[in-house]
Amino acid sequence: MPRLPPYRHELRHVVKPLVDAFTADRDRSPYKRFDSILDEIETGVREDRWDADTIEDQYCEIVSKSRDSPQEVTDAEIATAIAAATVGTHTDILGVFYQLSGRTSDHFDQFFTPPNVAEGAATMAAGARENFNRPAIAAENVSGQSSFDVFADGGAAEDDEDAVSTGGPSPDPHDETVVFDPACGSGRLLLAGARVTAGTVALGWDAAYTAARMTAITLALTRTPGWVVQGDSTTLDANTVWRIAPSTNGVLEEFSVSGETRFPTEYADDPEIKPAAPELTESVSSIPEVVEEIQRVLSRGVDLTVANPPFGNADIKRGSGSASRTRFDLARKDLDDRGSGLKSSVGFEWLMFELAADVTLPTGAVCFIVPMSALSAPSEKQQRRWLRETMYLTASVELPSETFAPETKTRTGMLTAIPRTEEESGISLDYEVYMAIVEQMGHGNRATGISMTTDDGDLTVDVSELPREYTAHRWLGKSVVTVPDDDVPAVIAKYLDFNSTAA
DSSP: OOOOOOOHHHHHHHHHHHHHHHHHOOSSOHHHHHHHHHHHHHHHHHHTOOOTTTHHHHHHHHHHHHHHOGGGOOHHHHHHHHHHHHHHHOSOHHHHHHHHHHHHHSOOOOOOOOHHHHHHHHHHHHHHHHHOOOOOEETTTBOSHHHHHHHTTSOSOTTSOOEEEOOSOOOOOOSSEEEEETTOTTSHHHHHHHHHSTTEEEEEEESOHHHHHHHHHHHHHTTOOEEEEESOTTTTOOSEEEEEOTTSSOSSEEEEOOTTOOOOSSOOOOTTSOOOOGGGGSOOOSHHHHHHHHHHHHHHOEEEEEEOOOSSEEETTOOOSSSOGGGSGGGBSOTTOTTSOBOSEEEHHHHHHHHHHHHEEEEEEEEEEEETHHHHOGGGHHHHHHHHHHEEEEEEEEOOGGGGTTTOOOOEEEEEEEEOOTTTTTOOBOOOOEEEEOOOBSBOTTSOBOBOEETTEEOEEEGGGSOGGGHHHHHTTOOEEEOBOBSHHHHHHHHHHHHHHOO
């Protein structure tokens, strides 16, 4: 059978006993207790408490206690069980625990990308990077005013060769793949990127301190090297930076950033510059060194950008950081007139899309989860035009309303795109775009699993045949897992086939 990705309802099965123990203590603030659990995990990471030989016993012992005597389970024990499950499954256990605890305690207000959707987005981005056939700029596929612009100076060759250029670079294999998420939440998309690409180096950015901290801890537990910045990525704001370097003594280090820190707003557009990060093989001792590392990565460019930006508008003239939002082209009222003035606000997804277009190499790819209004609202026509002129839109996949249920039923979709080179920018090219609709997500409006059925009943698979994401199921004695009714894997598979065969 095809690979079965992790699912939210399946991971809830892993953390539910721990959540029951967490919420059994009504005398303490959930925020303070959650921070205490993060403190315990961070300490354990730095002391290297968890190894493959002990994590199963640690997890199972604490789960058993959580079921029998939930009020007696300590923060340190919950932290140990979460860390053990994260190490064993290489998935975002912290985010699942946080979200389910929030639903139970009515205190936490964030929700994250469903794990199967995160894996789908990362797979689409990786597939586009490896297999997208850039259209050649040729007389037969350049249309509109740009056709005149390209060929007015005799661009068509005299030897009847219509192609003016090859349309840009092809991917070059890297030792490392830098995966960037400008709204990383609990790190789920970064982890998905690490699962589908070899040698991932992660760069995450999130405005919320707790979310950024969760990402950093999870990357450290899964030994995924990289950096996590707490701040607004659209203004390049940075308040705290975590450095994850598993091959050094500083597996997880936290640094406070001074107000003078500046990140670059001009980025590389050279496909020959590889975004390797050899710095993470060495220890550092100061925040200027860490900031310089991140500056170098941004300046070189990243391979993949994957994100589920916050749904809402960003005030163009407000926000503190090393760069103003007014620098974005999409902040202007008229893309064709730099003197047209500024809009009052723009959707976060569009500002982050422009950031992604800037920092992602032409040999890379971008996949965003966006509200369907970005794809259809008349008020966002200018943004869509910018996207078509700045990037190659390779796929548009509509997701069902229950994707983020029960927290919200906002309709969303996945957009996958390839940054254009400077020579390709603004040219209207005819090429094929993959479009699909996902009808079933594997779960319903209450986030409970919906099974795939046959004439003989629910379709199941032996847990022993599943990848490491289901390790904790085996620890809990679960022998089979019901296969969810989920269209995402099939839609992604068809996209990968389309991408590799399209002319």
